[in-house]
Amino acid sequence: MSLSPQDLKQLFRRLLLIRRFEEEAFRLAVAGKFSNYHGGMGQEAIPVGVCYGLKPTDNTMITHRGLGVLLTRGVPVGEIFAGLYAKESCPTRGRHPIFHMAAPELGILAGTTMVGSVIPLATGAALAARIQGKPDVTISFFGDGSVNRGDFHEGVNLGAVRKLPIVYFCENNFYAKSMPLEASTAGGSIIARAQGYGLPSELVDGNDVVAVYEATQRAVARARAGEGPTFIECLTYRWTPHSTAGDREFSRTAEELASWKAKCPILRLRKQLIEAGHASAEELDAVDIDIQREVAEGVEFAEAAPYAAPEVALENVYV
Amino acid sequence: MHKISYQQAIIEAMVEEMRGDEAVVLMGEDVGTFGGLTGTTVGIIEEFGDSRVLEMPISECGFVGASVGAALKGVRPIVEMGLADVSLVAMDQLVNSAAKMNYYHDGVASVSAVYRLWSGFRPGGGAQMSQSNEAMFAHVPGLKVVMPGTPRDVKGLLKAAIRDDNPVIVFEPKGCYTLLGEVPDDEEVIPLGQAEVKRAGADVSVIATGVMVGKALAVAEKLAAEGIDVEVVDPRTLRPLDTKTLVASACKTGRVVVAQEASQFCGYTAEIAALLADEAFDALKAPIKRVGGAETPMPLSPRMEPLVVPGEVAIEAAIRNVVG
Numbered sequence: 001m002s003l004s005p006q007d008l009k010q011l012f013r014r015l016l017l018i019r020r021f022e023e024e025a026f027r028l029a030v031a032g033k034f035s036n037y038h039g040g041m042g043q044e045a046i047p048v049g050v051c052y053g054l055k056p057t058d059n060t061m062i063t064h065r066g067l068g069v070l071l072t073r074g075v076p077v078g079e080i081f082a083g084l085y086a087k088e089s090c091p092t093r094g095r096h097p098i099f100h101m102a103a104p105e106l107g108i109l110a111g112t113t114m115v116g117s118v119i120p121l122a123t124g125a126a127l128a129a130r131i132q133g134k135p136d137v138t139i140s141f142f143g144d145g146s147v148n149r150g151d152f153h154e155g156v157n158l159g160a161v162r163k164l165p166i167v168y169f170c171e172n173n174f175y176a177k178s179m180p181l182e183a184s185t186a187g188g189s190i191i192a193r194a195q196g197y198g199l200p201s202e203l204v205d206g207n208d209v210v211a212v213y214e215a216t217q218r219a220v221a222r223a224r225a226g227e228g229p230t231f232i233e234c235l236t237y238r239w240t241p242h243s244t245a246g247d248r249e250f251s252r253t254a255e256e257l258a259s260w261k262a263k264c265p266i267l268r269l270r271k272q273l274i275e276a277g278h279a280s281a282e283e284l285d286a287v288d289i290d291i292q293r294e295v296a297e298g299v300e301f302a303e304a305a306p307y308a309a310p311e312v313a314l315e316n317v318y319v
Numbered sequence: 320m321h322k323i324s325y326q327q328a329i330i331e332a333m334v335e336e337m338r339g340d341e342a343v344v345l346m347g348e349d350v351g352t353f354g355g356l357t358g359t360t361v362g363i364i365e366e367f368g369d370s371r372v373l374e375m376p377i378s379e380c381g382f383v384g385a386s387v388g389a390a391l392k393g394v395r396p397i398v399e400m401g402l403a404d405v406s407l408v409a410m411d412q413l414v415n416s417a418a419k420m421n422y423y424h425d426g427v428a429s430v431s432a433v434y435r436l437w438s439g440f441r442p443g444g445g446a447q448m449s450q451s452n453e454a455m456f457a458h459v460p461g462l463k464v465v466m467p468g469t470p471r472d473v474k475g476l477l478k479a480a481i482r483d484d485n486p487v488i489v490f491e492p493k494g495c496y497t498l499l500g501e502v503p504d505d506e507e508v509i510p511l512g513q514a515e516v517k518r519a520g521a522d523v524s525v526i527a528t529g530v531m532v533g534k535a536l537a538v539a540e541k542l543a544a545e546g547i548d549v550e551v552v553d554p555r556t557l558r559p560l561d562t563k564t565l566v567a568s569a570c571k572t573g574r575v576v577v578a579q580e581a582s583q584f585c586g587y588t589a590e591i592a593a594l595l596a597d598e599a600f601d602a603l604k605a606p607i608k609r610v611g612g613a614e615t616p617m618p619l620s621p622r623m624e625p626l627v628v629p630g631e632v633a634i635e636a637a638i639r640n641v642v643g
Contacts, residue, residue, distance in 0.1 A: 124384060
């Protein structure tokens with residue numbers, strides 16, 4: 001369960017891939033190549049830390065900022081870009097936003113656009129594992145913007161009362177679109193709500209990929225042992241606007257943003273790797289160059305990919 | 320054949336399907352030893368245990384969402400929603416999630432789930448325990464909707480719904496629950512999307528859904544004595560609709576009454592009337608007449624019922640209007 005230097009380098013690569021992908025995605029969206037992009041820049045440590053130790057048979061249910069989960073679980077870069085372009089060469093074939101895509105073989109559950117509605121869906125996947133006698137664990141990701149939805153309470157309650165193999169995983173970046181947490185969420189604490197459901201909980205530094213990994217591993221082990229759900233709240237910050245669709249910043253200050261940029265999860269791990277002597281700066285720079293090439297190739301793939309024929313719109317309404 | 324009630328037919332269908340396929344589970348409020356709000360889960364937990372009969376807390380968004388998530392992983396849930404009115408609480412998960420998964424995900428995320436809704440009027444129910452909201456669901460691409468009107472149909476159609484790989488909404492009108500009828504002893508699965516001519520006639524077609532089927536048949540018997548030969552057609556499945564059988568009946572008689580229990584405006588039978596106006600126009604000898612509920616929420620007082628709930632009187636008046 002403890003991470004080797006090799007593991008840490010793998011984590012670094014995955015973190016950086018998300019960052020470089022998002023930089024490119026923002027550039028392309030602003031340039032009008034596709035309609036919109038919901039980024040989570042600055043939050044990379046969470047998807048990487050959570051997914052790194054999962055088995056492909058474990059399930060993840062993501063939000064509309066789920067890029068990092070898709071990449072870490074193995075969806076090819078080019079397919080995700082093709083999804084952003086709404087091209088044929090992606091799992092939804094241009095019918096549905098890529099961040100709600102399904103990839104059963106990678107454990108990626110089909111999602112929904114409705115904020116918070118993913119929580120009961122994820123709970124159902126955990127219920128299925130119980131019914132079918134499978135050892136699979138489900139990770140239900142959601143943001144702080146979800147925790148005032150009825151679906152949050154109904155889903156977490158159901159998972160808790162049935163002791164299902166699930167981890168309720170809150171990525172708290174302090175803003176739901178433009179709404180600051182203190183204005184939206186009574187009681188002053190998200191994690192305190194776990195207590196109301198009798199769930200063990202952990203408050204984790206969401207910019208520390210190792211801490212996220214370790215907390216997830218503890219929760220997954222509990223779930224697999226039949227001890228029921230764990231509630232994890234990760235504190236983090238979204239550097240970028242809610243989306244690229246001309247969103248204005250309403251509440252956030254430049255000072256606040258700067259203070260979180262100073263806690264960059266990628267620079268943090270880079271420093272850690274170099275200081276511990278696990279990697280040289282040159283080695284990590286070479287990883288960066290390799291990743292930038294992978295991203296550029298993904299964009300090329302998506303640009304060259306065809307759009308699905310209009311008639312594809314009429315298929316698969318029913319099985 | 321054996322004679323059972325509509326309610327008993329539902330139990331038989333579920334028990335047989337649960338015996339035949341261990342992926343089938345039953346979910347809902349009070350579906351355990353309590354036997355369900357509808358009385359249709361009596362004895363099921365005793366046979367299948369609490370690993371397949373899953374009692375749910377009152378949290379319709381939660382457990383309907385969970386049923387969709389479980390279906391994505393290969394479970395085949397039968398979800399007892401209790402009152403059809405309660406389904407509105409879970410509309411997001413039914414319409415945004417269940418109905419669209421297979422489409423969005425290009426066929427890799429089918430939702431094989433059945434949602435059973437106890438619908439329509441029952442004395443003393445009032446406005447939030449009496450709705451017949453089938454048109455809301457029939458409007459949604461990705462959902463299938465059935466509304467059986469007889470014991471035989473509910474058994475055969477519910478079995479088909481449970482075997483279907485799509486989300487199916489089953490409307491079970493309260494007014495049908497005590498109906499008695501013959502049901503085959505051998506297995507009968509009635510395919511979704513097949514209407515049935517319940518009574519052949521030459522003069523006028525009454526196309527009726529749910530509880531109105533039985534009422535239309537009663538009116539037909541009465542008018543036969545006067546020499547008016549009424550054909551009664553039950554679509555049985557509202558989506559996908561068996562347009563062929565309906566158009567054939569309209570073309571045969573040239574006169575059509577459509578009847579539903581729900582309030583009339585934007586109701587399901589408007590779709591049938593539009594279909595026939597389009598595909599049977601040349602055969603029609605009179606305007607299509609509609610029978611439906613009043614444009615009000617359902618009142619509580621039994622004195623108000625006759626004004627609001629459509630019955631045999633309204634069907635008879637509509638028939639006389641089109642044949643007159």
